Amino acid sequence: MTNTDVLIIGCGAAGVAVAREFAHYNIKVTVVDKNSDVGGMQQRPAALS
Numbered sequence: 252m253t254n255t256d257v258l259i260i261g262c263g264a265a266g267v268a269v270a271r272e273f274a275h276y277n278i279k280v281t282v283v284d285k286n287s288d289v290g291g292m293q294q295r296p297a298a299l300s
C-alpha cells in the first residue's frame with residue numbers, strides 16, 4: 252500500500268477536486284473508486300438520464 256496522508260473514496264468530480272486541493276498543499280492523497288474509470292456520474296451519461 253502506498254504511503255498516504257489522505258484517502259478519498261470516490262473518483263467523481265468531488266473526489267478529483269478535493270484530491271487536487273490536497274496535492275496543491277503537498278499532502279499525499281490517494282483516490283480509490285469501485286469502478287475502473289475516472290469521473291463518476293459525469294463519465295456515465297446514461298446514469299444521468
Ligand SMILES: Cc1cc2nc3c(=O)[nH]c(=O)nc-3n(C[C@H](O)[C@H](O)[C@H](O)COP(=O)(O)OP(=O)(O)OC[C@H]3O[C@@H](n4cnc5c(N)ncnc54)[C@H](O)[C@@H]3O)c2cc1C
Pocket residue numbers: 260261262263264265266283284285286290291292293298299300
Ligand atoms: C440527472 C442529472 C443530470 C446532471 N447533469 C449534469 C450536467 O449536465 N453537467 C454537469 O456538470 N453536471 C451534471 N450533473 C451533476 C453531476 O453529474 C454531479 O454533480 C457530479 O457527477 C457529482 O460528483 P460526485 O463526485 O459528488 O459524485 P459521483 O459522480 O457520483 O462520483 C462518486 C464516485 O464514487 C464512487 N463510489 C461510490 N461508492 C463507492 C464505494 N463504496 N467505494 C468506492 N467508490 C465508490 C463511484 O463509483 C463514483 O465514481 C447531473 C446530475 C444528475 C443527477
